[in-house]
Amino acid sequence: MMWTLLVTPFTEFAFMQRALAGALMLSLSACPVGVFLTLRRMSLTGDAMAHAILPGAAAGFLIFGLEIWPMTLGGLIAGALVALGAGAVARLTVQHEDASMAAFYLISLSVGVVMVSLRGSSVDLMHVLFGTVLALDDAALLLIGLVLAVTALAFCVLWRALVAECLDPLFLRSVSGWGTVVHFAFLGLVVLNLVAGFQALGTLLSVGLMILPAAAARFWTQSVLPMVALAVGIGALSSASGLLLSYHLSLPSGPAITLSAGAAYLLSVIFAPRGLLVPRLPRRSHRTA
Template structure:
């Protein structure tokens, strides 16, 4: 029994360096992306995260044209493209009749189309798949260094603006009256979103990176209303899904990034079912208690 468990859960990571590298990259990404996802969910900006994930594609495509599959060129391009789309959508929303969500959707769709067009016309179908779905099992030293650096910077920056983000989530109008940090905190937060999406882009690809940010936060929201435990649950869900997704990828020859997101999807659906059952049980128990008191 012990040998079977070792072969199933430990051996893939102890015998193959590409598996241990993938696990390390996904875990550090979970450490930074999951808390960002919690704040995105609380601020009702989940779809903004999805839009920004697609908005980084043209910048990464330009980096690909300049330097091929260079980690740093595609990272810099992705960050620049994400920031440009965020600023343009905000500018258009403030100086026209367009809503911010519709302007962001318009710009991210244009960015996605431009990025796919550039890569598909100048690269191969393999390059396009690499960009869209990531290369989780092919993370090298440069990629791991980049992911770890972004996770460290993101965690420290989030700690600095943590109080401002909490106040903005709870009562944005009150926060504007007592502090001038609202605008700065908002843009720092958007920059952190872009950074983590660019990091996720290297590991999970453009189409999957936002899943590791939003789904753990959505699961955590079912189980607690307290921010600290919510962040912890989101991180644990993301880490567990990365571990299980990589093991599924290894044992069943599945694509790693979709496998990770499918595990997260399973946790989300399971949480819905369990919470529904808990609520039904609680209502039934309450009605029985009230009925007993009435009879008495």
């Protein structure tokens, strides 16, 4: 019975195998990026960037239809422009980066929805906004795999600088001239992983697999490397359980994955060592005779 519920869907159906492979690769790639977003208190920046890629993806859709590479390239260009524009406004004016990022992403989201609506149907709009993880093809899996490889290489090269910037960005800038470079390189990784998740989870939900497992992992440990490993594990488990819920209950696959990650987050909030319940439990005092 348990085998039929948990394993059979992935052994009998090729579309479930592709969906699981894509979601697991996204977990390996996006969840570590989400950990650094949460540590840098930039979680909402990730959400803003997820909306910012929409106009570029919509432009690719208008010209080429639902083709992955044009939409991916358009999303990368749009995300990079928004990140650079918001950063420039924050550094050259009195406005803080969170406000400029919010302004840019609201404009981008509105422009993207209008662009998709000009040519596509409501079905196309839903595909762009919420993704189709059960329809991943070889091109989509190749894209996700490439982004995973680039992300892994970037973390190997930039790991110490990223950790230092999370702990004390002013110190990194004072001892090295690479602070700004590391910051924008990290934003580039955010955009890359959001674009990779775009085909599977859509522009509105691709950030969910990035942020929710990372936010959940932070309740269990304070060390960065264990936090990354735990976030990847939570992301992988959420992906598999979300796909199973989608298969057995006929739910939309992207929202089901995000809801599974949300459930892991809520359980961590309540039961984790750094959550609501455990720190408030009475502790036994050890008395010596």
